[in-house]
Amino acid sequence: MNNLIQINSVTKDFTGHRALDNVSMSVPKQSIFGLLGPNGAGKTTLIRIINQIIGPDQGEVLFDGERIRPYHVEKIGYLPEERGLYKKMKVGEQALYLAQLKGLEYHTAKKLLKEWFEKFDLTPWWNKKVEALSKGMQQKVQFIITILHKPQLLIFDEPFSGFDPINVNILKDEIIKLKDHGATIIFSTHDMGSVEELCDEIALINKAKKVLEGNVYKIKKEYAKQVFKIELAETSSPVNSIGNQNFEILKESKKNGLTQAVIKINNEVSTNELLNEITKIGNIVSFNEVIPSMNEIFIKKVSEK
Amino acid sequence: MTILGPILFAALITLPVIITKWSDSDYSVAIVDDTKLFYDRFDDGNNVIFTHLHTDIDDALELLRREKFDAVLHIPEVAFESPSTLRLFTKKAVNINAKIHIENVLKHEFESLKLGARGLDKDVLRAVETNINIQAVRIMRDGMEQTDYPEVSMALGIISGLLIYMFIFLFGSQVLRGVLEEKTSRIVEVIISSVKPFQLMMGKIAGIAFVGLTQFLIWVFLTLLLVLTIQTAMPDMFQFTPDEQVHVTSAQMLNTEKLQEQMDTVQHHNTAAGQVLESLSAINWYVMIFSFIFFFLGGYFLYAALFAAIGSAVDNEADTQQFMLPVTIPLIFAIIFGQMVMLNPSGPVAFWLSIFPLTSPVIMMIRIPFGVPYFDLYLSAFMLIAGFLATTWLAAKIYRTGILMYGKKTGYKDLWKWIKHR
Incomplete structure (x- = not known):
């Protein structure tokens, strides 16, 4: 079994509207899986179904090949988008309580917590009340609680909101480390930059339906439209001059003595033919395929009908 | 709240008693008796102290103005025939407790004088007085009878x-x-x-539910403890003297009568x-x-x-x-x-x-x-x-x-x- 989570035709209705419509997807083991989609698309509903907070009306969720059951909650770490802590409780006490809810034994939990608190510079706050912590520190505590019991599956819903850039980087490093240690991560976000940086696989949900799923690199390749960016030195004539039905010049400009051009080639023409033409008018400094960003793909997919 | 609760409850139980005690200072009443019938018939009690003045009412009022007394009771000549002419003069607002006490004493004295005038003696009246208090008896399922006390x-x-x-x-x-x-x-x-x-x-x-029950038990325990401590610390505050329990005692009554009445009261209480x-x-x-x-x-x-x-x-x-x-x-x-x-x-x-x-x-x-x-x-x-x-x-x-x-x-x-x- 290569997929840790397998979602089969899940449908969920709330009174008045359908939150998920026949959604299927598979999350490969030891991958970072991006769950993308605009607000209200149904991401949080899907995440809640995986967490067994709510049940699907139709369809099923498999955890490592087995239909998901209550005891699986100990193998899942969940950081919800709407997250908080008991404000009047002491930080350490509360972290211990929540860790034990996830099945950790008291002394193990305490030992692990002490290590993580040290790592995130939270040790002096162990005996302080949560309300004394800044929002960023509270988020760190929540992150620690989520990953402490070393779950096989981690679900982060908008994990970076509320963090400053430095802490975002610390968090990203930790997420990658978790993956390297064997965890599978489902990660929901609007921040396409972090998707490109972290995700191996993605699924895009729009209006309750899954509209796209797959490997990030492959998807990007698929959405590449045979567009190339070229930099030339010592041009003899404008790039425009090679334009014809096979080579469409999208953009031409001069910068720092270099000519830059963006050219789309016809599907039947190979890149070598373009290079042949180009070499006639100047020295090639660089030649790159223009690959669309996840952001562009996201906007394109979501705004499609 | 856990600590504050019992303190508040204890205060609620003990403070009224303590405050009543403090507010109970003696109330001095001067009597101007124009009928000369009541000399020496007023007994002190309920913190009211009587003094007979052998002056006329104007002099007495002058003394009241100089705050020699808290109140002046005027019994005019015609009082025996028309009790509505009785007057209690005060400088400050009247003390209701004292007023009630004086009224009780006067009623008692007027009644015995009137009885005497008709040739009856007070014992007759006491013999006639009847207290009615029906005992409700419930017949239980096992046929036993049991007295009911709905008040309790x-x-x-x-x-x-x-x-x-x-x-x-x-x-x-x-x-x-x-x-x-x-x-x-x-x-x-x-x-x-x-x-x-x-x-x-x-x-x-x-x-x-458990937190509540625990808190409740702590409250009950601490409140009882506090009340008991206060009562032991200030025993006289919570001591009821027999004096206060016997409402009306008459000077006219013989010593034996007095004793009898007190005993009755005690028995009644019992x-x-x-x-x-x-x-x-x-x-x-x-x-x-x-x-x-x-x-x-x-x-x-x-x-x-x-x-x-x-x-x-x-x-x-x-x-x-x-x-x-x-x-x-x-x-x-x-x-x-x-x-x-x-x-x-x-x-x-x-x-x-x-x-x-x-x-x-x-x-x-x-x-x-x-x-x-x-x-x-x-x-x-x-x-x-x-x-x-x-x-x-x-x-x-x-x-x-x-x-x-x-x-x-x-x-x-x-x-x-x-x-x-x-």
Whole structure:
């Protein structure tokens, strides 16, 4: 079994509207899986179904090949988008309580917590009340609680909101480390930059339906439209001059003595033919395929009908 | 609150006694008796000290103006024929207690003078005086007769009914605040990814029940301790001298008469205390205590589930009001009708209200000291358990949806939708 989570035709209705419509997807083991989609698309509903907070009306969720059951909650770490802590409780006490809810034994939990608190510079706050912590520190505590019991599956819903850039980087490093240690991560976000940086696989949900799923690199390749960016030195004539039905010049400009051009080639023409033409008018400094960003793909997919 | 509660309760019990003692300074009354009939007939008592003046009223009023006395009692010549001419002059506002005492003494003296004028003596009057107090005797199922003391049952009933009412409100709103806190602090989603919403809700309700009971026991214990400590520290404050218990003592009475009257009073007190004791022992304490615990827990669980549902449905404390009203009205209703139930503890109102689960915890506790047929008790208990299951089922449905709803103001329509939702 290569997929840790397998979602089969899940449908969920709330009174008045359908939150998920026949959604299927598979999350490969030891991958970072991006769950993308605009607000209200149904991401949080899907995440809640995986967490067994709510049940699907139709369809099923498999955890490592087995239909998901209550005891699986100990193998899942969940950081919800709407997250908080008991404000009047002491930080350490509360972290211990929540860790034990996830099945950790008291002394193990305490030992692990002490290590993580040290790592995130939270040790002096162990005996302080949560309300004394800044929002960023509270988020760190929540992150620690989520990953402490070393779950096989981690679900982060908008994990970076509320963090400053430095802490975002610390968090990203930790997420990658978790993956390297064997965890599978489902990660929901609007921040396409972090998707490109972290995700191996993605699924895009729009209006309750899954509209796209797959490997990030492959998807990007698929959405590449045979567009190339070229930099030339010592041009003899404008790039425009090679334009014809096979080579469409999208953009031409001069910068720092270099000519830059963006050219789309016809599907039947190979890149070598373009290079042949180009070499006639100047020295090639660089030649790159223009690959669309996840952001562009996201906007394109979501705004499609 | 754990520490402050008992202190406040102890203050509530002891302060009135202490304050009354402090405010009881002696009240000096000068008597100007134009009839010359009452010389030496006024005995001091109830903190009132009498002084006979052999002056006319104007001189006495002059003394009053100079605050030699607190009041001047003027008995004019015609007072014996028309008592309405009696006057009590004061400089400050009159002390009601002193006024009542003076009136009692005057009434007593006037009556004996009038009796004397008709050739009767006071003993005749005492012989005629009759006290009526019917003993209600109930014939029990086993054919035994048992004296009923409805006053004692009433007091017990209203105390236990009020306690239950108070606890349901106190701990119920604690449940509401707890649920609301988990929702507004957004910790709830983290927790229900580990436990089921129903478990979380029942855990909250049960937890607060134990916290509440512990707090209650601490309160009772500390309050008793504090009151006892204060009483031991200031024993004279809480000592009732026989003087105060004997209301009217007449100078005219012979020493033996006085003694007789005092003895009567003491005896009367003894029998009253005996009656209370007897009626307390007549109450079935096993039923009483067991029912109190049962109806307390049952009522609490029933209402706490509803309070939890309210807490889960709203976003902030201000929005709870619209849902609180229908939940609190049956309780308030129970307390209001409790008085009717006390007057007729086996009537139809008492029966139906003690069967209906939303009012039964309060009403049943009011009825039990009067004695309740076992059928009523079992039916009420059964209905309470059924009611508890119903409210919990209802609350669980509202709770599991409401707890994850943010930002939208919830109305009754939404609640209905959540309940219907599978």
